[in-house]
Amino acid sequence: MEIRTDLYLGDCREILENLPDESVDLIFTSPPYADQRKQTYGGFHPDDYVAWFLPISFQLMRVLKPTGTFVLNIKEKVLNGERSTYVMELILEMRKQQGWLWTEEFIWHKKNCYPGKWPNRFRDSWERLIQFNKRKQFYMNQDAVMVPMGDWSRTRLKNLSETDKMRDESKVGSGFGKNISNWLQRDMAYPTNVLHLATECNNKNHSAAFPEGLPEWFIKLFTKEGDTVLDPFMGSGTTNAVAKRMKRNSIGIEIMTEYYEMVKNELKPSELYLLEQQKGYDTN
Numbered sequence: 001m002e003i004r005t006d007l008y009l010g011d012c013r014e015i016l017e018n019l020p021d022e023s024v025d026l027i028f029t030s031p032p033y034a035d036q037r038k039q040t041y042g043g044f045h046p047d048d049y050v051a052w053f054l055p056i057s058f059q060l061m062r063v064l065k066p067t068g069t070f071v072l073n074i075k076e077k078v079l080n081g082e083r084s085t086y087v088m089e090l091i092l093e094m095r096k097q098q099g100w101l102w103t104e105e106f107i108w109h110k111k112n113c114y115p116g117k118w119p120n121r122f123r124d125s126w127e128r129l130i131q132f133n134k135r136k137q138f139y140m141n142q143d144a145v146m147v148p149m150g151d152w153s154r155t156r157l158k159n160l161s162e163t164d165k166m167r168d169e170s171k172v173g174s175g176f177g178k179n180i181s182n183w184l185q186r187d188m189a190y191p192t193n194v195l196h197l198a199t200e201c202n203n204k205n206h207s208a209a210f211p212e213g214l215p216e217w218f219i220k221l222f223t224k225e226g227d228t229v230l231d232p233f234m235g236s237g238t239t240n241a242v243a244k245r246m247k248r249n250s251i252g253i254e255i256m257t258e259y260y261e262m263v264k265n266e267l268k269p270s271e272l273y274l275l276e277q278q279k280g281y282d283t284n
């Protein structure tokens with residue numbers, strides 16, 4: 001199976017328009033945050049963020065397969081002593097205007113966050129990964145991300161009463177049974193929605209690069225070999241590098257020539273893609 005890595009230089013608002021309908025299994029991306037990192041790659045006032053992002057999420061919905069997933073890594077910053085609300089507004093508008101389902105929210109806990117002191121808050125050591133889907137039945141390989149049960153079964157479970165062990169918390173209305181007795185003899189358990197990963201910026205030539213473990217976990221969970229992963233804000237190409245290593249096709253879009261060239265040199269776009277570029281298929 002030939003794995004494609006298609007890289008585009010340009011504004012994803014335009015490039016996305018040329019991607020075919022329902023051709024992507026997972027969109028995994030971290031866009032520029034509002035009013036952040038102005039010096040490095042632009043930025044928006046929080047009040048303009050939703051209007052800027054909605055045409056992009058419209059295209060993302062079009063290119064995503066009905067069984068696909070969109071994971072958006074974003075965190076509202078503090079401006080004038082208050083948390084911005086643009087992420088919440090974006091979620092509401094994506095639901096209302098475009099019909100996205102807000103299916104889950106994961107937390108990336110940055111294990112190696114630098115120490116610091118602020119007058120009215122503590123250091124920020126987590127970011128959101130907001131999961132959107134087109135419909136409630138989407139592809140999800142939960143077994144691919146199981147974790148060792150650890151000491152939990154020996155320590156905490158040992159102290160539970162027989163009644164507690166038999167408790168089925170599906171009664172609380174979540175729809176998912178978790179009768180604890182089912183897990184007593186197991187070595188592996190399903191993970192939580194909190195991911196503990198260190199940032200790895202120092203290893204990359206980009207100020208906001210993902211740690212590889214982040215896209216890796218979501219690619220494992222939401223795709224299989226031969227599927228297609230899209231990162232419309234590619235940066236240093238972490239999503240694409242990991243996708244390639246995991247035998248997934250990938251598409252990356254980056255507006256800054258410097259990053260685009262860096263990723264192109266590192267990842268060597270697929271021959272098929274280069275051929276199409278020669279034929280004038282490419283939009284650059």
Ligand SMILES: C[S@@+](CC[C@H](N)C(=O)[O-])C[C@H]1O[C@@H](n2cnc3c(N)ncnc32)[C@H](O)[C@@H]1O
Pocket residue numbers: 010011012013029030031032041042206208209210232233234235236237238239253254255256259
């Ligand atoms: C937060 S960074 C992504 C970092 C990436 N996840 C990585 O691991 O390196 C966002 C990237 O989006 C790029 N960008 C900003 N606006 C863009 C646009 N309209 N189209 C495509 N890329 C854009 C920026 O240049 C920046 O490299």
